[in-house]
Amino acid sequence: MPVLIGMKILVIDNDGVLSSHVAQFLKSEGHWCEMYRSPAPAQEALAAHYYDVIVYNIALLDQQELDLLRFLRQSKLDKKTVLTFAPNPVVTPAKMEGLGMATLTKPYTLPGLDEQLNRIIRNENLEGHEHISFNKLMIDIPGRMVTMQGEVIGLTRREYDLLLHLALNKNKVISKNTLARYLSTGTPEAPADFSALYVHVKNLKKKLKAAGCDDLIETVYGIGYRLTYNLN
Structure with a gap:
């Protein structure tokens, strides 16, 4: 079975139980x-x-937390950061939103956290891109069009x-759960089954093969899918 490749995530949270659940899920x-x-x-x-995403819990906005927030901005890691928080008189939603980073209010669901992380990666990968090419196949991102x-x-x-x-996640295995949520209506919960995902994958593979672009999407059985073509 191919090795599963995913994001490298740093979680900063003094809640040991929650952190353990988050780590197991991720x-x-x-x-x-x-x-x-x-x-x-x-x-x-x-x-x-190097980390792909940082999940940083803000509890009190004390000096240590503020120092790390400043470091994240200075290191240009703010766009890679999800700030989690439980609202209190000091850490209010307005203050957190004013920090200019992605936020997630506790208690949150684990699929909801995963969707936030994937959204950060999608936005980062899309930044500065207008076209992605695979030899003679091209994805026109602004025009939402694919040509061969x-x-x-x-x-x-x-x-x-x-x-x-x-x-955008070339050579990485993307789990069926992640893809099913991504293709759903935007809710953090995955559909009850993967039948719709299987249909979309099957039809996409069929159309790519008919256009002369076969074996682009690899099925990693029991896990998900991976695009294995070398991007230009």
């Missing part, structure tokens, strides 16, 4: 997770290592979204 989704209970050691880790050697491939909205999401 690992089940194929991500690598590192946890810290306080801002100071987390800042040292951020200075020394200049000929348009007629994809439905869901098929296009599926192809784009896999392309």
Whole structure:
């Protein structure tokens, strides 16, 4: 079975029970997770290592928390950060939204957290992109159109979204849960079954093969799907 590749995520939260649940869930989704209970050691880790996303719980807005927030901004990691918080007289929703980072109010669902993380990665990958090409196949992102050697491939909205999401996560296995939520109405919960996802994947593969672009999407049985073509 191919190795599962996912995001490298740093979780900073002094709630050990919640952090354990978060870590178990993220690992089940194929991500690598590192946890810290306080801002100071987390800042040292951020200075020394790369992370795709940071999940940072704000409890009191004390000096340590403010120092790490300042470090995130100075290091241009603010767009990679999800701030979690339980509202209290000091940490209010208005203050948190004013920090200019993604926020998630406690208590949150684990699928809801995963959707926030995936949204950050999608936005980061889309930034500065107008086209993604796979040799003679091209995805026109502003025009939401896919062509093969200049000929348009007629994809439905869901098929296009599926192809784009896999392309933006090239060579990574994306779990069925993540893809099912992504193709749903935007709710953080996955559908009860994957029948709709299977139909979209099957139809997308069929259309790509008919256009002369076979074996682009690999099925990783029991886990999900991966786009394996080398991007230009």
